[in-house]
Amino acid sequence: MQAADAGDTCRTVIETVSRGVVADDELLETVLTAVLADGHVLLEDVPGTGKTLTARCFAAALGLSFSRVQFTPDLLPADVTGTYVFDERTDGFDFNPGPLFANVVLADEINRASPKTQAALLEAMEEEQVTVDGETHDLPDPFFVIATQNPVESGNGTFPLPEAQKDRFLVKTSIGYPDERGEMELLDRREAREDQFSAVERVLGTERVRALQQAPEGTDVDRDVKQYVVDLVRRTRTDGRVDVGVSPRGTQRLFEAARATAALRGREYVTPDDVQQVAQSVLAHRVVLTADARVGDVTKRDVVADAVDEVTVPTVTREARPRAGRGR
Numbered sequence: 001m002q003a004a005d006a007g008d009t010c011r012t013v014i015e016t017v018s019r020g021v022v023a024d025d026e027l028l029e030t031v032l033t034a035v036l037a038d039g040h041v042l043l044e045d046v047p048g049t050g051k052t053l054t055a056r057c058f059a060a061a062l063g064l065s066f067s068r069v070q071f072t073p074d075l076l077p078a079d080v081t082g083t084y085v086f087d088e089r090t091d092g093f094d095f096n097p098g099p100l101f102a103n104v105v106l107a108d109e110i111n112r113a114s115p116k117t118q119a120a121l122l123e124a125m126e127e128e129q130v131t132v133d134g135e136t137h138d139l140p141d142p143f144f145v146i147a148t149q150n151p152v153e154s155g156n157g158t159f160p161l162p163e164a165q166k167d168r169f170l171v172k173t174s175i176g177y178p179d180e181r182g183e184m185e186l187l188d189r190r191e192a193r194e195d196q197f198s199a200v201e202r203v204l205g206t207e208r209v210r211a212l213q214q215a216p217e218g219t220d221v222d223r224d225v226k227q228y229v230v231d232l233v234r235r236t237r238t239d240g241r242v243d244v245g246v247s248p249r250g251t252q253r254l255f256e257a258a259r260a261t262a263a264l265r266g267r268e269y270v271t272p273d274d275v276q277q278v279a280q281s282v283l284a285h286r287v288v289l290t291a292d293a294r295v296g297d298v299t300k301r302d303v304v305a306d307a308v309d310e311v312t313v314p315t316v317t318r319e320a321r322p323r324a325g326r327g328r
Contacts, residue, residue: 002215003215003219009203009212010263012203013058014028014032016201020199022050022185023054031146033261034144035142036264038213039171040146041145041171042147043172045174049177052108054175059103063203063206066105067099067100068105069100070109071108072112078098079117080098080120081130082101101139102140103144105144106147109148110148110149111160118161118165121145122168125143149161163286167250171278216259216263219267220270224314224316225271225275228272228275229254229258233246239303240290257282259274279307284304
């Protein structure tokens, strides 16, 4: 898919999803960026902000299958991955797929599940397959997880994701409260008995989503922009407020997200603005602060913001131009 086609398609998807979800375009673009980059999203927000509806609307607009898993402390890995069930008709065991076998999976309140169940999900996210009783089963392609967690509840019955597991998510973001106009729109829709989800029409399908995911692979990244990505990540490792900086995986993910952002905007090349656009959502959750920094009310976003402010931005002057042989 050409960059211009990818940009037009992404705008159509965002416009369609916004008919069902009252959210900023920036949030919708962040989620769609993860889809393009073949990554996963962690949404951390209070209840009632539309996390589930957002996931359902994206699945509907993309024309992909959808499943929802409500995580609880007693949820077992087999409840997520699936299990073998004895079939009397065949006198054998047949595999009964779990809710992971969908294109878009909403892992609701992931911090309520035990670490063992969390690990089963995160392994599936990384490998795009599950192993049950020694047998490996491939997950659908494309496979995209939107996990949610409630930052308010962190006491008994919750198991916060370790930093190493958060590193598996391409981006971490939040929907937040709507502005006054958005909240009024929610009431207007409720008064009109409007079904928000039914307003979302199918825009793509499985094959076109795969083609869309190939669009970032055709974007060019100048050497100076690559160096900018590396410098930003390395700056987080030398910050005195940081105990553990962004990993090399984070470097790759920032690179991939920047390319996806360029494709989303219909360009065949990446600019420093693309890198800055996704820096917070890609890097902040990968940073581990020191105890002193936490006591001093320093946030991970502060660290990333300072890195963006302090690292020299390269000058990239290019004009978008079509090139032969770039269609996919």
